[in-house]
Amino acid sequence: MGIHSLFSVLLVVLLSGCAINPVTGKSELALYSMPENEEIALGKKAFPEAVQRMQGEYNDPGLKNYVTAIGMRLAKVSHRPDLPYVFKVVNDSSPNAFAVPGGNIAITRGLLVALENEAQLAAVLGHEVGHVTAKHSVQNLQRGVLLNIGLQVLSISSSGTSYSALARQAGQVAGALLESSYSREEEREADRLGIDYMVKAQYSPRGAVELQEFFAKKSGEGEPQWVQGLFRTHPFSRERMRDNQEYIDSNYSWALHNETYGSGEGDFKRAMAPLLKTSEAYNDYDKAREKEQAKDLAGAIGLYEQAVRKAPQQALLQSALGMAYLKNNSPDQAKKSLSRAVQLDGEYYESHFGLGYLYLRENNPALAKEHLQKSMKLMPTLGSAFFLAESYELTGEPAKAHALYGQVAGADPSGNLGRSAAARYRALGGAGRR
Template identity: 35%
Template sequence: MISRTQALAACVAFLTTSILGGCAVNPVTGKKQISLISAQQEVQLGQQHYAANQQQQGGQYTIDPALQNYVSQVGQKLARVSDRPQLPYEFVVLNNSVPNAWALPGGKIAINRGLLVLLDDEAELAAVLSHEIVHAAARHSATAMSQQQLLGAGLAIVGAATQNSGYADLIASGTQLGGAAYIARYSRDNELESDQYGMKYMAAAGYDPQGAVRLQRKFVELSKGQQSGGLEALFASHPPSQSRVSANIKHSQSLPKGGISNRAAYQKAIAQLKRDTDAYQNYDDAVAAANNKNFDAALTLVRKAQKQQAKEAAFFALEGDLLSQQKHYKNARQAYDRAIQKNPNLFSYWLKRGMTQIKLKNYSSAKGDLSRSLRYLDSAYAHFYLGEVYEKQGDRQNAYEHYQTAAEAGGEIGTMAQTRIKAIVNKG
C-alpha cells in the first residue's frame, strides 16, 4: 500500500508527463524535475519580491554597512563557482533577530543578523550561503511552485499579510504587514541536495567543507530538548538531523582536504553585532513583554536598548508602538520621527507614524506618511488608513478606491474595509 506522499508524487509525475509533455533538467544534478516556471520567470519573481520580503522581515541591517559588504563578497565568491553563475545573485543581511536564511528564485538571498551571531567563522557562513545558492541554482523553488500548481494549491506563498487591526497587533510586527513572500518549503531531498552541492561550491571557492559539518552539528545541538528558542523558523525550513551531519561527513570525504575558515576575519566582521548583543536582547525582551501586555516593562527595556545602541531605528519605532498603545500619540509621533531619521527606508515606520498622525487629526501629514510607506511596500494597512484619511477629508471617491484595495487583502483589515465601503455606498 503506497503512502499519501507517494500517491501525490505519482499524481504529479503523471500530470507532468501526460498533460504537460515532460520535465525540465535540474541545472545542478542533471536529473529531471517538474518545472512549469521558466528560468526567466524565476529571475522575474525574485526581482519582483526581493525588496518586499526584506521590508516584511525588518529591512536591511544598517548599523554596520561593512557587514553587508562582507557577506555579499562571500556570497558572490561562492556564486561564481555555482552551476548557474549567470544568475543575478544578491546577498543581504536583514535586521531580524530570528536565526534564519532564505533564497528567492533567481538567486536573491538573505541572512538574518540573528543567524550571523551563531556562526563562528567564514566557512560556516559559506556553508549557509552556498546551501541557499544551491536552492536557487537547482531551481528548487520552481519545482515546489510547480508541484503546488499541479495539485491545485497555487504558488508556494509564505508570509502573507493579514494581521488583526489596532496598535496592539502592530507592536513590532511591521515585518508582517502587507505583501506575500515567495519562499518555498523545501523537501528533504532538496535540503540534502543543497547540503551536498553547497559543500562542493565551498571547496571550489577555497573554503573548508568541514564548515558545513560543524554548522549542522551546531544546529542539531541547538534543536535538542526544545532549547532552540527563536530557531523555529530556521528549523521549520531547514530541519537539522544527525543524518544530515552524517551525510555531510560522507560528502566531505570526497572533497579536497583543507581550505580556509577565516575565523579572525569573520569575528572582525560581526564585532559590532556582538557588541550590540545586550541591546538587541533588551529589544527582543521588550517585544516579548509587549506581547504579554506588560507595556511599562517593555518601555523600560527598549529605552535601555536605545542607550546601548542609539543608531538602531527599530528601538525607537518600538517605543512609538508602545506609546501609541498607551494613547500617548504626540510622544509616539516623536519616537517615530527618530526612527525615520535613523532609517527612512522601512515602510512600517512611515505607516505607523501615519496612523499616529490620524489620531492627532493631522490628516495632510498622515496622507504623506501613508503614501510614503507604499513606496516601500504596498500594504493593505496603508490603503485602509489612506481611505480613512480621504473619507475624513470628504473625498469619498479616493476613500472608496483605497478601501477597495484593502478589502482585496482579506482578513480582518479586509473586513474593516468592506464595512467602510458599504457605509460610503449607503451614503450615495
C-alpha cells in the same frame, strides 16, 4: 481509444510538464516549467516583502558589503553564475536563512551572530545558493497552491500606491516562501552543492562540518528560537550531519588541512564587531517583544527604552518603542521615537505606518499621506491602505479614496477595517466617480 493511444496521450502530457534541473541536467516532472526570466521577475517582486516581514534589512553598509562579497564569491562558481544575485542581512532575531527564486538570499541577524568564522558563513550562504541553483523554491511553489498566484503576480503591473490584488498576491507568495519547508532530499542536495561551491571558492569544508556540529548542539537543546526558525524550514537530523561528513571525507579530505582553503576568522570578526556591540540591546528587544505579546505593555516599554539606551542608532529598536508608545496612547513619545527611526533608516514599513497614523490623528493629512504611501510601497497592508484612503479623503482626492476603500473592503469583507471601508466606499460613491 486503445491502450496504446492512451499511453501516447499520457506521455505527451508528462513530457510537456518536464523541466531541466540546472544542477543535474536531468529532465524532471513539473507542473509548470518556469523560464529563468519569470523566476527572476517573481523573486524581484516577492523578495522585498519577505525582507520587510523579517523586520527589514539590518542597516550596516559595511556588513552588507561583506556578506554580499562572500555570497558573490560562491555564486560565481555555482551552476547558475549569471543570475542577478542579491544578498541581505535581515534584522530578525530568529536564526534563519532563506532563498527566494532568481538569486535573492538573506541571512538573519540571529543566525549571523551565532557563527564563528567566514567559512561557516560561506557554508550557510552556499547552502542557500544551492537551493537557488536547484530551483527548490520554485518547486516548493509548484507543490503548494500558490503557483497560479505567482504567475498572476508576473502578469500584472502595480503602481505601488494601492492595496491591489497584485499586492496581496505578492504578499502571499512571499509568506509562502518564508513558511515553506524543504524536503530532506532538497536539504541534502543543497548541503552538497554548498560544500562544492565553498571549496571551489577556496573555503575550508571544515566550516560546513563545524556548522553542522553547531546545529546538532542547538537541535539537542531545543531552544524555541531555533525550533521556530531555522529547523522549521530547514529540517535538521544527525543523519544529515553524517552524510555531509562522509561527503567531505570522500570528496574533499585533501582540502581540510590545506592552508589555501581557509576559515577567514580574522576578516569575519572585524566585519561582525559593530553587530556584536548591539547584541545586548537586541536581547532586551527580544524580551520586550515577549512581554508585549503577553499584554504587559508597561514591561515591554521599559525593556524597549533600555534597548534604545544601549543602541540608540538602531532604527528597529526606535520603531518598536514608538509603536509600543502608540499602543499605550502616548502619541508625543511615539512620534519622537518613530521620527527617529525613519531618520535612521527610512526603509522599514512599520515606522512609516506609525507616523502616518499619528499625523492623521493630528489632522495633518498631507504628511500622513506621505508616510502611508511609503509604508504601502515597502509592504502593503490593510491598515496602511485604509488610513491612506482616509488621507486621500481629507486631502481632497475622493476618487483615490473611493477606489482604495473599495479594495480594502474587498480584501477584508468580514473584518472591522473591511466593514468600515465598505461604509466609506458607499458614502463616497458619487464623489468618488467624479
